[in-house]
Amino acid sequence: xxxxxxxxxxxxxxxxxxxxxxxxxxxxxxxxxxxxxxxxxxxxxxxxxxxxxxxxxxxxxxxxxxxxxxxxxxxxxxxxxxxxxxxxxxxxxxxxxxxxxxxxxxxxxxxxxxxxxxxxxxxxxxxxxxxxxxxxxxxxxxxxxxxxxxxxxxxxxxxxxxxxxxxxxxxxxxxxxxxxxxxxxxxxxxxxxxxxxxxxxxxxxxxxxxxxxxxxxxxxxxxxxxxxxxxxxxxxxxxxxxxxxxxxxxxxxxxxxxxxxxxxxxxxxxxxxxxxxxxxxxxxxxxxxxxxxxxxxxxxxxxxxxxxxxxxxxxxxxxxxxxxxxxxxxxxxxxxxxxxxxxxxxxxxxxxxxxxxxxxxxxxxxxxxxxxxxxxxxxxxxxxxxxxxxxxxxxxxxxxxxxxxxxxxxxxxxxxxxxxxxxxxxxxxxxxxxxxxxxxxxxxxxxxxxxxxx
Amino acid sequence: xxxxxxxxxxxxxxxxxxxxxxxxxxxxxxxxxxxxxxxxxxxxxxxxxxxxxxxxxxxxxxxxxxxxxxxxxxxxxxxxxxxxxxxxxxxxxxxxxxxxxxxxxxxxxxxxxxxxxxxxxxxxxxxxxxxxxxxxxxxxxxxxxxxxxxxxxxxxxxxxxxxxxxxxxxxxxxxxxxxxxxxxxxxxxxxxxxxxxxxxxxxxxxxxxxxxxxxxxxxxxxxxxxxxxxxxxxxxxxxxxxxxxxxxxxxxxxxxxxxxxxxxxxxxxxxxxxxxxxxxxxxxxxxxxxxxxxxxxxxxxxxxxxxxxxxxxxxxxxxxxxxxxxxxxxxxxxxxxxxxxxxxxxxxxxxxxxxxxxxxxxxxxxxxxxxxxxxxxxxxxxxxxxxxxxxxxxxxxxxxxxxxxxxxxxxxxxxxxxxxxxxxxxxxxxxxxxxxxxxxxxxxxxxxxxxxxx
Numbered sequence: 001x002x003x004x005x006x007x008x009x010x011x012x013x014x015x016x017x018x019x020x021x022x023x024x025x026x027x028x029x030x031x032x033x034x035x036x037x038x039x040x041x042x043x044x045x046x047x048x049x050x051x052x053x054x055x056x057x058x059x060x061x062x063x064x065x066x067x068x069x070x071x072x073x074x075x076x077x078x079x080x081x082x083x084x085x086x087x088x089x090x091x092x093x094x095x096x097x098x099x100x101x102x103x104x105x106x107x108x109x110x111x112x113x114x115x116x117x118x119x120x121x122x123x124x125x126x127x128x129x130x131x132x133x134x135x136x137x138x139x140x141x142x143x144x145x146x147x148x149x150x151x152x153x154x155x156x157x158x159x160x161x162x163x164x165x166x167x168x169x170x171x172x173x174x175x176x177x178x179x180x181x182x183x184x185x186x187x188x189x190x191x192x193x194x195x196x197x198x199x200x201x202x203x204x205x206x207x208x209x210x211x212x213x214x215x216x217x218x219x220x221x222x223x224x225x226x227x228x229x230x231x232x233x234x235x236x237x238x239x240x241x242x243x244x245x246x247x248x249x250x251x252x253x254x255x256x257x258x259x260x261x262x263x264x265x266x267x268x269x270x271x272x273x274x275x276x277x278x279x280x281x282x283x284x285x286x287x288x289x290x291x292x293x294x295x296x297x298x299x300x301x302x303x304x305x306x307x308x309x310x311x312x313x314x315x316x317x318x319x320x321x322x323x324x325x326x327x328x329x330x331x332x333x334x335x336x337x338x339x340x341x342x343x344x345x346x347x348x349x350x351x352x353x354x355x356x357x358x359x360x361x362x363x364x365x366x367x368x369x370x371x372x373x374x375x376x377x378x379x380x381x382x383x384x385x386x387x388x389x390x391x392x393x394x395x396x397x398x399x400x401x402x403x404x405x406x407x408x409x410x411x412x413x414x415x416x417x418x419x420x421x422x423x424x425x426x427x428x429x430x431x432x433x434x435x436x437x438x439x440x441x442x443x444x445x446x447x448x449x450x451x452x453x454x
Numbered sequence: 455x456x457x458x459x460x461x462x463x464x465x466x467x468x469x470x471x472x473x474x475x476x477x478x479x480x481x482x483x484x485x486x487x488x489x490x491x492x493x494x495x496x497x498x499x500x501x502x503x504x505x506x507x508x509x510x511x512x513x514x515x516x517x518x519x520x521x522x523x524x525x526x527x528x529x530x531x532x533x534x535x536x537x538x539x540x541x542x543x544x545x546x547x548x549x550x551x552x553x554x555x556x557x558x559x560x561x562x563x564x565x566x567x568x569x570x571x572x573x574x575x576x577x578x579x580x581x582x583x584x585x586x587x588x589x590x591x592x593x594x595x596x597x598x599x600x601x602x603x604x605x606x607x608x609x610x611x612x613x614x615x616x617x618x619x620x621x622x623x624x625x626x627x628x629x630x631x632x633x634x635x636x637x638x639x640x641x642x643x644x645x646x647x648x649x650x651x652x653x654x655x656x657x658x659x660x661x662x663x664x665x666x667x668x669x670x671x672x673x674x675x676x677x678x679x680x681x682x683x684x685x686x687x688x689x690x691x692x693x694x695x696x697x698x699x700x701x702x703x704x705x706x707x708x709x710x711x712x713x714x715x716x717x718x719x720x721x722x723x724x725x726x727x728x729x730x731x732x733x734x735x736x737x738x739x740x741x742x743x744x745x746x747x748x749x750x751x752x753x754x755x756x757x758x759x760x761x762x763x764x765x766x767x768x769x770x771x772x773x774x775x776x777x778x779x780x781x782x783x784x785x786x787x788x789x790x791x792x793x794x795x796x797x798x799x800x801x802x803x804x805x806x807x808x809x810x811x812x813x814x815x816x817x818x819x820x821x822x823x824x825x826x827x828x829x830x831x832x833x834x835x836x837x838x839x840x841x842x843x844x845x846x847x848x849x850x851x852x853x854x855x856x857x858x859x860x861x862x863x864x865x866x867x868x869x870x871x872x873x874x875x876x877x878x879x880x881x882x883x884x885x886x887x888x889x890x891x892x893x894x895x896x897x898x899x900x901x902x903x904x905x906x907x908x
Contacts, residue, residue, distance in 0.1 A: 069576045072569030082544040089771075090533075090540035093547075115526035120737045122523045157611040157741055157769055182764050283574045285770035287611060287741075310636050315611055315769035316739035317543075 039391070040399055044408045059406035063438055066410040068231070068370050070282035070429035080335040081281055081324050084110070088119050088320055100334035110320055119320070123313040125305065127155030127290070131323045135290055138326035143255035148292060154304065155314045155322060157287040168219035170211055172203070174373065174415035174423070176231040189219035194418055197375065200364050201235035228253065229368030232415050232425035234348075236367040250368060254294060270294040276321040278370060282429060288318025348372075351428050354439050360450045370429035373412070376422040382453035394422035400449060405441040493845070494853055498862045513860035517892055520864040522685070522824050524736035524883035534789040535735055535778050538564070542573050542774055554788035564774055573774070577767040579759065581609030581744070585777045589744055592780035597709035602746060608758065609768045609776060611741040622673035624665055626657070628827065628869035628877070630685040643673035648872055651829065654818050655689035682707065683822030686869050686879035688802075690821040704822060708748060724748040730775040732824060736883060742772025801882045801889055802826075808893050814904045824883035827866070830876040836907035848876035854903060859895040 048062050064072075071077055080103060087093040087107035094104050113130040115121035126132055132150045139148035169183050173192045180190045193211035195201040203226065215221045228250070229236050236250055254272050258265050275289030293301065329335040348366040355363040355374045363374040378393050386396030395411040402408050412423030428435065502516050518526075525531055534557060541547040541561035548558050567584040569575035580586050586604045593602035623637050627646045634644045647665035649655040657680065669675045682704070683690050690704055708726050712719050729743030747755065783789040802820040809817040809828045817828040832847050840850030846867040855861050866877030882889065 067576070069569065070574075071572035072575035074570050077572055077574045079544075086540040086544035086547060089543065090536040093540060114739070115523065116528050118525035118531055118739070120524075120531045120739045121526035122521070122738045157765075178764060181760075185760065185764060284576045285568070285572070285574045285767070287766070287769040306635075306639065310632060310639060311611075312741070313739070315741040315772060317771045318769060 040395060040402065040408075040411065043399060044402055047402065047406065057406065058404065059441070062402070062406045062408055063434065063441075064408040065427040065430060065438060066408045066425070068278065068427050068429060069284050070370065070427075071284065073427055073430035074434055075282060075429060075431055077283065078281055078339055080329055080339045081283065081321060083107075083335075084324055085286075085317055085320060088114075089317075091117070102329055102333040102335050106324070110323060114316065119316040121316075123316060123319065125309040125313060126150075126153060127314055127319050127322075128316075131155065131319050132290075134323055135326050136292075139252075139254070139292060143252050143258065146255050146258040148254075152293045152296075152301075153290055154293070154308050155288065155290045155319055156308065156311070157289075157314045157318055168215050168221035169223045169225055170208065170215075170221055171225045172227065172230070174232055174412065174417045175225075176227070177414050177416070179225060179227075180416065189215075191215045191219070191221055192416065195230070195233065195235075197364060197418070197421070200367075201230055201233040201373075203237060226253065231369060232371050232373040232410070232412075232423075233364065234366035234369045234371045234373060234428075235364060254292070257294065267295060269296050271296070276318060276325050281321060281325045282370075283318075283321045286318040286321045287315050288321045290322060348428065350435065350439070351426075354443065358443055358446060360446060366428065370427055371425050372428050373415075373423050373425050376412075376424065378422055379450065379453040382449070385453065392422075394424055397422065397449065398424055401442070401445050404448075405445040407438060407441050407445070494849060494856065494862075494865065497853060498856055501856065501860065511860065512858065513895070516856070516860045516862055517888065517895075518862040519881040519884060519892060520862045520879070522732065522881050522883065523738050524824065524881075525738065527881055527884035528888055529736060529883060529885055531737065532735060532793055534783055534793045535737065535775060537789075538778055539740075539771060539774060542568075543771075545571070556783055556787040556789050560778070564777060568770065573770040575770075577770060577773065579763040579767060580604075580607060581768055581773050581776075582770075585609065585773050586744075588777055589780050590746075593706075593708070593746060597706050597712065600709050600712040602708075606747045606750075606755075607744055608747070608762050609742065609744045609773055610762065610765070611743075611768045611772055622669050622675035623677045623679055624662065624669075624675055625679045626681065626684070628686055628866065628871045629679075630681070631868050631870070633679060633681075634870065643669075645669045645673070645675055646870065649684070649687065649689075651818060651872070651875070654821075655684055655687040657691060680707065684827075685823060686825050686827040686864070686866075686877075687818065688820035688823045688825045688827060688882075689818060708746070711748065721749060723750050725750070730772060730779050735775060735779045736824075737772075737775045740772040740775045741769050742775045744776060801884075801886065804889065804893070805880075805882050808897065812897055812900060814900060820882065824881055825879050826882050827869075827877050827879050830866075830878065832876055833904065833907040836903070839907065846876075848878055851876065851903065852878055855896070855899050858902075859899040861892060861895050861899070 044062055044064070047057070051057060051061060080100075083099050083103040084107050087099060087103060088110055091107070091111060093099060094107060110128075110130075111117045111119075113128050115123070127135075129150070132153050132155065135153050135155075136148040136150045139153075140146065168189045168191050170193050171180055171183070171190045173194045175192075183190050191211050191214060193203070193207050196204055196207070208224070212221055226237070252272070254270060257268060257270055270293070272292045272294070273289060276286060277284040277289070293304065296304070329339045351372045352363055352366055355361045355372065360377050361374050362377065363372060366372050376394055376397060378397065382396065383393045386393040389396055391399065392411060392413040394413055398409055398411045410425040412421070412425065415423070415425065417423055426438075430438070498516055498518070501511070505511060505515060534554075537553050537557040538561050541553060541557060542564055545561070545565060547553060548561060564582075564584075565571045565573075567582050569577070581589075583604070586607050586609065589607050589609075590602040590604045593607075594600065622643045622645050624647050625634055625637070625644045627648045629646075637644050645665050645668060647657075647661050650658055650661070662678070666675055680691070706726070708724060711722060711724055724747070726746045726748070727743060730740060731738040731743070747758065750758070783793045805826045806817055806820055809815045809826065814831050815828050816831065817826060820826045830848055830851060832851065836850065837847045840847040843850055845853065846865060848867055849865040852863055852865045855863065864879040866875070866879065869877070869879065871877055880892075884892070
């Protein structure tokens with residue numbers, strides 16, 4: 001009478017986050033998971049209080065770019081998304097001609113799919129069928145026709161699917177810390193594989209084999225965890241990578257799996273996540289994500305259904321956000337132009353150029369996602385000083401950066417980076433004006449810091 | 455290095471849902487958890503299809519009152535709640551004088567507490583501090599001054615807290631099925647204690663002792679699960695009950711715990727849940743609930759923090775709903791009168807009176823919550839017929855009820871009722887017009903059914 005998820009150990013499972021990661025989290029969580037970093041976050045809170053009390057500092061406010069929260073960072077939500085949400089919550093607005101025609105139509109359509117025409121009703125376990133079907137159409141389109149089936153899709157408010165993983169999981173280094181934390185929390189073992197920084201954080205077959213070897217006698221590796229784009233690295237899988245093909249832009253692992261043909265395309269299990277939190281719509285607070293499960297054993301599928309059903313249903317506002325993300329306004333629609341005011345690419349370029357122009361920094365291209373993960377080449381003196389203070393070198397750097405410039409970034413050692421290297425992760429999904437200030441503060445502090453310790 | 459939740463086994467934990475249960479769920483979930491009831495839900499879907507195709511039936515539509523979803527059942531959401539939500543999502547509405555003054559003020563206040571003034575930002579793990587503090591004030595007020603501390607409160611989108619329970623849990627019979635399912639799913643053992651139907655579903659000390667005895671050699675009982683009001687029973691703990699006091703209206707277990715004084719008030723662990731899904735505001739789709747933890751071991755508190763933090767944060771719309779529920783408009787506020795259009799008490803009375811006036815039915819008073827759980831006194835012939843069909847007597851009744859009257863209710867055996875009794879659960883949080891039709895259909899079918907089998 002053993003639970004069906006035991007069967008996962010019989011084959012390989014690829015767990016994968018296309019375009020973004022659903023497992024993103026808030027600031028307080030980090031405070032606990034990275035107890036040693038408490039110094040940094042505590043100091044940030046303290047400084048905020050001091051500033052409120054009028055204590056004089058070289059800056060007027062702390063800018064927190066340590067986590068990936070575009071709207072928290074001042075980026076305005078997309079009007080189309082918010083207008084549809086407002087109209088769905090308060091349908092009286094449907095009669096107002098202040099809302100564009102396509103907004104009202106979309107809200108009408110979505111309300112029709114809610115029980116009792118209300119966002120306050122429960123939905124089916126997998127999500128509102130109309131929205132689930134829309135997601136499968138979106139995936140099919142994204143993957144150039146590789147079919148996606150609604151029955152394989154689950155909408156959730158969180159990262160519940162992870163709880164099906166119970167044994168060894170290959171996870172990247174560097175890696176968003178919550179991934180490792182969740183797996184370990186569930187009694188699983190994480191097997192680190194190192195991304196090759198100088199090759200744009202490439203995932204290399206030889207390294208995967210080395211990692212698999214290292215697991216021998218320790219645990220039974222059953223899954224490979226990849227993030228696409230990477231978090232914290234902001235990189236896209238490229239060139240000759242694990243599956244031997246060329247990519248120049250975002251390509252989904254699901255599509256690649258299909259292209260590899262049988263028996264691989266029919267046996268490798270894939271759990272592919274996406275969410276409304278990252279990417280262009282950047283709706284973190286609504287809590288909406290989905291997972292598509294491919295080639296998963298029917299017994300496991302039944303178990304997963306049960307797992308999801310114990311959580312009632314996903315937040316309806318989050319489900320609506322997923323519908324708007326997967327079916328944005330089309331050319332000709334009144335909301336089309338406003339929806340497409342995209343700033344990401346510019347931001348990525350600016351960060352890349354600025355950071356690579358300053359000695360002591362190097363930064364791989366930011367190709368996707370909302371983070372940059374520059375490497376710090378710190379002077380030996382700074383590294384010694386950090387040791388004296390009982391800190392990791394990059395933590396020491398980040399504490400000083402916070403103290404002197406009011407900038408809060410996330411030290412690289414929180415992401416289990418390669419021994420002997422230093423980095424930090426910064427959120428670049430912020431207002432362009434803010435970004436300019438951020439880079440000015442950063443470069444000015446960095447130059448002073450490098451001078452002090454060289 | 456054993457996880458801190460092991461410590462739960464060292465003392466007693468009371469898990470408790472005041473005023474409602476956060477673990478409520480949607481219809482599809484039941485389909486799976488109660489595999490044997492699949493007949494009923496499948497038939498309901500089929501009948502809906504047949505009606506669409508124009509098949510003639512003695513009714514025009516299926517009325518589904520088998521689960522607790524007021525808005526799904528046609529009850530309009532409260533305008534105040536929806537106006538605040540609309541304005542929070544789309545702050546341009548704050549400039550519109552079409553929204554009442556107090557709505558705009560509340561939305562302004564809540565937006566001020568969101569990072570970047572947006573509902574699309576992450577929040578702290580426990581929830582937005584302002585809202586968490588508001589909840590603790592609400593609890594303190596509810597319990598006549600018994601203090602509640604924000605640090606003990608966690609807002610969630612689901613019933614995550616349950617995952618801390620790993621051993622024996624005393625659960626009521628009848629009981630909402632998901633409770634038992636979740637506990638077993640997590641490897642726990644449920645120890646049934648029977649509520650005394652004829653005494654208004656009273657919880658009796660002798661019965662608790664019997665249940666505890668029954669667990670000997672089977673598991674280590676560490677927690678008592680109570681629902682207040684009961685689900686499916688709709689009853690409130692009353693008269694001389696487990697804690698030897700008299701109650702005439704809703705009294706929280708937290709308050710009673712405090713009144714019992716030391717050492718009990720300082721050692722019995724209590725996890726008290728509440729949600730926006732049930733009760734007056736009835737916002738099921740927004741997914742917002744909270745748990746207050748009392749007397750819980752600091753090591754366990756740290757573990758719980760971690761547990762919640764792996765799920766990022768709760769849905770912001772759900773958090774807003776909790777704020778509006780715990781701080782409704784006050785007398786004098788423009789939205790006060792509209793907010794207080796309460797229909798529940800009337801509905802409860804009607805159901806109680808109608809059901810007790812028809813032979814073959816008996817129904818305990820519905821004192822809270824949104825369900826009635828009438829008992830069926832079925833003729834022996836009907837019970838035999840059910841056996842022949844391979845069904846439980848009340849399932850047989852419910853299938854016939856659906857077939858002949860288009861009414862979908864939830865058979866009592868899904869709630870693990872006392873052997874040899876028959877019941878069904880019906881949602882009474884529905885529009886009054888609908889309720890009238892429901893009762894008419896029910897009584898007419900019931901009379902015919904009783905005649906057929908007696």
